[in-house]
Amino acid sequence: MTGLIDGSFEALMAAAEKVDGLLQGRRSRWGIVAILFFLLLGYALAPAPSEPGTPCPPEKTAGIGLSPPLWWVGGGPETPVLSSIGLDPNSRIDYHLLLGAAGEDMTPVGRARGGREMESLSINLTAPLAPGTAYQWQVVAENRIKKRAPGEVWTFTTRPLPEIELFEADASILDLGEEVTLRWSVENATEADMGPGVGPVPLRGEVRSAPRENVTYTLTGRNFAGSVSSSLDVTVLSPLAIDSMAGGWSTYEDGRGSAISGIRAVPGVVDDATRISFDLSPGGVAGIAKVFSSTAGEGGLNLAGTDGLSFHFRGGGDPTAFEVMIVDGNGSLYRRLWDEGAVPGEWARMEARYEEFGGAGAEGICEEIGNVIEFRFLVSVGDGDEGASGWIAIDDLEAFHRWRK
Numbered sequence: 001m002t003g004l005i006d007g008s009f010e011a012l013m014a015a016a017e018k019v020d021g022l023l024q025g026r027r028s029r030w031g032i033v034a035i036l037f038f039l040l041l042g043y044a045l046a047p048a049p050s051e052p053g054t055p056c057p058p059e060k061t062a063g064i065g066l067s068p069p070l071w072w073v074g075g076g077p078e079t080p081v082l083s084s085i086g087l088d089p090n091s092r093i094d095y096h097l098l099l100g101a102a103g104e105d106m107t108p109v110g111r112a113r114g115g116r117e118m119e120s121l122s123i124n125l126t127a128p129l130a131p132g133t134a135y136q137w138q139v140v141a142e143n144r145i146k147k148r149a150p151g152e153v154w155t156f157t158t159r160p161l162p163e164i165e166l167f168e169a170d171a172s173i174l175d176l177g178e179e180v181t182l183r184w185s186v187e188n189a190t191e192a193d194m195g196p197g198v199g200p201v202p203l204r205g206e207v208r209s210a211p212r213e214n215v216t217y218t219l220t221g222r223n224f225a226g227s228v229s230s231s232l233d234v235t236v237l238s239p240l241a242i243d244s245m246a247g248g249w250s251t252y253e254d255g256r257g258s259a260i261s262g263i264r265a266v267p268g269v270v271d272d273a274t275r276i277s278f279d280l281s282p283g284g285v286a287g288i289a290k291v292f293s294s295t296a297g298e299g300g301l302n303l304a305g306t307d308g309l310s311f312h313f314r315g316g317g318d319p320t321a322f323e324v325m326i327v328d329g330n331g332s333l334y335r336r337l338w339d340e341g342a343v344p345g346e347w348a349r350m351e352a353r354y355e356e357f358g359g360a361g362a363e364g365i366c367e368e369i370g371n372v373i374e375f376r377f378l379v380s381v382g383d384g385d386e387g388a389s390g391w392i393a394i395d396d397l398e399a400f401h402r403w404r405k
Contacts, residue, residue, distance in 0.1 A: 052149070060156065094142045102135065162225075162228050258281050263288065278388075293371070304370045307400060308353035310399075311396055314344055321339055322378070328369055335358055
């Protein structure tokens with residue numbers, strides 16, 4: 001209020017000086033008092049600016065951008081007497097823009113200047129607004145003699161950010177080589193993309209992916225208000241490499257006439273494999289073995305957390321049975337047997353889950369194997385069969401995971 005009075009007094013004094021200049025030669029004490037009286041009367045009768053109106057954006061508009069220009073129409077009525085002496089209070093009008101989130105106090109955010117004629121005015125907001133937020137705004141007009149005309153309080157709502165309604169995978173854990181199906185739905189977005197390795201995607205859909213390692217998929221939706229993202233993790237269980245079969249295996253013979261006639265490296269599925277040539281006596285057994293620990297305590301191969309063994313295999317010659325044997329740190333021996341005729345002529349991947357192994361007095365390996373001290377690959381013929389001769393080649397011995405969804 002003090003500022004208004006001070007401003008008005010300054011304006012009146014300025015007017016008095018102008019009038020006084022027109023009345024040179026007739027300065028008198030009573031003359032100045034009379035002038036001030038008529039100026040005060042003129043101030044009281046002088047019109048305020050017109051109330052700002054016709055807002056843009058219109059009242060209750062939704063989906064406004066985050067840095068919008070705010071428009072309105074303003075001006076003020078003319079005072080003919082004061083205009084004739086260059087003192088029209090509405091010849092210059094300042095417009096103060098107040099803005100605030102709904103439910104909060106409005107604060108000044110800008111100012112524009114206009115004249116007496118009705119015209120469209122605007123202020124561009126420099127600081128971006130919050131997305132998805134209701135705002136209220138008001139324009140207050142103020143003329144040269146500090147008379148004010150506040151406009152109505154108008155409201156609008158800014159454009160919301162995109163919303164990710166759905167982003168899911170049909171599995172969070174995969175075996176290496178398996179595919180995962182990703183499904184998603186994004187609302188209120190103009191575009192979306194997914195990474196890594198997927199790229200732009202429609203706002204709704206699904207895609208299959210076969211990650212080679214643990215991965216975090218990130219879905220991002222965008223519109224003019226900004227972007228939002230959502231992520232999900234997929235774990236890939238890779239096989240545990242046990243032995244490349246490129247060497248280091250020793251021969252295993254039954255001591256009853258069966259023999260390994262040759263052991264050498266040959267081209268395998270990827271690199272070298274181990275090939276053995278054998279001659280079996282009736283009921284004989286022969287093969288190769290590798291010791292991973294010489295003690296029955298610790299220091300062996302830890303297969304805990306895996307579900308079985310896999311390897312690549314091929315052979316030729318007389319038909320024989322084939323088996324894999326595991327010896328653990330407790331001295332227990334487990335075997336998985338394939339009957340005669342199971343040796344493939346071309347490279348094939350063989351798998352054996354631990355529950356398929358047989359042990360002394362039990363079927364399958366019931367507990368996790370935390371300390372394997374020896375592996376054996378053996379060929380054999382039955383007691384009633386004739387002897388057999390041939391060869392086998394083995395490559396890439398691994399322990400695999402099998403995630404059960």
